[in-house]
Amino acid sequence: MSSIRFTDVTVTYDERTVLENINLELHERRIGIIGANGGGKSTLIRLINGLGDPTSGTVEVNGLDVTTNGKEVRKQVGFVFADAENQIVMPTVAEDIAFSLRRMKLPKVERNQRVQHALDRFGLGAHADHSPHLLSGGQKQLLALAAVLVLEPSIIIADEPTTLLDMRNRIKIRRIFDELSQQLIVVTHDLDFLQGFDRVLCIDDKRIIADGKPDEVIACYTSLMGKYPH
Numbered sequence: 001m002s003s004i005r006f007t008d009v010t011v012t013y014d015e016r017t018v019l020e021n022i023n024l025e026l027h028e029r030r031i032g033i034i035g036a037n038g039g040g041k042s043t044l045i046r047l048i049n050g051l052g053d054p055t056s057g058t059v060e061v062n063g064l065d066v067t068t069n070g071k072e073v074r075k076q077v078g079f080v081f082a083d084a085e086n087q088i089v090m091p092t093v094a095e096d097i098a099f100s101l102r103r104m105k106l107p108k109v110e111r112n113q114r115v116q117h118a119l120d121r122f123g124l125g126a127h128a129d130h131s132p133h134l135l136s137g138g139q140k141q142l143l144a145l146a147a148v149l150v151l152e153p154s155i156i157i158a159d160e161p162t163t164l165l166d167m168r169n170r171i172k173i174r175r176i177f178d179e180l181s182q183q184l185i186v187v188t189h190d191l192d193f194l195q196g197f198d199r200v201l202c203i204d205d206k207r208i209i210a211d212g213k214p215d216e217v218i219a220c221y222t223s224l225m226g227k228y229p230h
């Protein structure tokens with residue numbers, strides 16, 4: 001299993017500290033991250049593939065410092081954005097999935113097979129030749145996941161991957177996630193989705209305030225939410 005290590009990580013934007021002195025080792029296969037809006041969840045996961053740099057401290061992925069080895073780390077870490085629209089680069093759904101495979105320089109036959117498998121797996125086959133921009137919000141979310149999973153990265157990070165999905169697709173994504181052998185880190189407000197995960201972290205006020213099995217961390221988060229004024 002892959003390994004991610006945060007050592008004394010602080011992130012400050014315009015003199016406002018968003019994460020403070022985070023020390024963390026992530027080895028488990030399925031890890032969830034929850035917490036209040038604006039708490040620093042996306043900031044934390046973006047550090048794992050160098051989408052942001054720590055203001056101080058280090059983040060390592062499989063022994064590589066992310067700040068100095070960004071390119072190598074990004075080959076190992078697939079990132080699914082919360083706004084799937086950000087990930088669309090090609091004129092058709094099939095080409096969009098194929099695009100991410102280009103840099104792997106696979107033989108054409110294998111590339112086509114992988115694209116077809118991804119289209120089938122995510123129920124997008126009927127839309128293969130359509131413009132991704134014409135897909136529904138949930139279908140775009142499925143496409144964004146497909147385009148990352150097709151690369152088979154050793155770590156997959158997904159920022160709120162189920163927000164726009166109907167129940168059927170949510171169950172489908174959960175099943176796909178359960179079948180993955182890779183390490184998976186999911187930021188979500190969908191607490192039920194985390195049942196059965198190996199570890200959940202709750203982030204609030206710059207720090208990790210709970211870290212453990214889903215039930216105990218969700219209980220902590222629920223009680224925290226109750227303390228906010230309505």
Ligand SMILES: Nc1ncnc2c1ncn2[C@@H]1O[C@H](COP(=O)(O)OP(=O)(O)OP(=O)(O)O)[C@@H](O)[C@H]1O
Binds near residue numbers: 013014037038042043
């Ligand atoms: N590039 C940036 N420049 C300035 N401030 C930023 C930047 N990125 C994030 N922030 C701020 O950092 C704080 C944490 O944002 P972040 O997106 O990490 O929170 P989050 O826990 O993922 O929130 P949500 O649940 O709403 O998605 C927010 O107050 C946000 O405004």
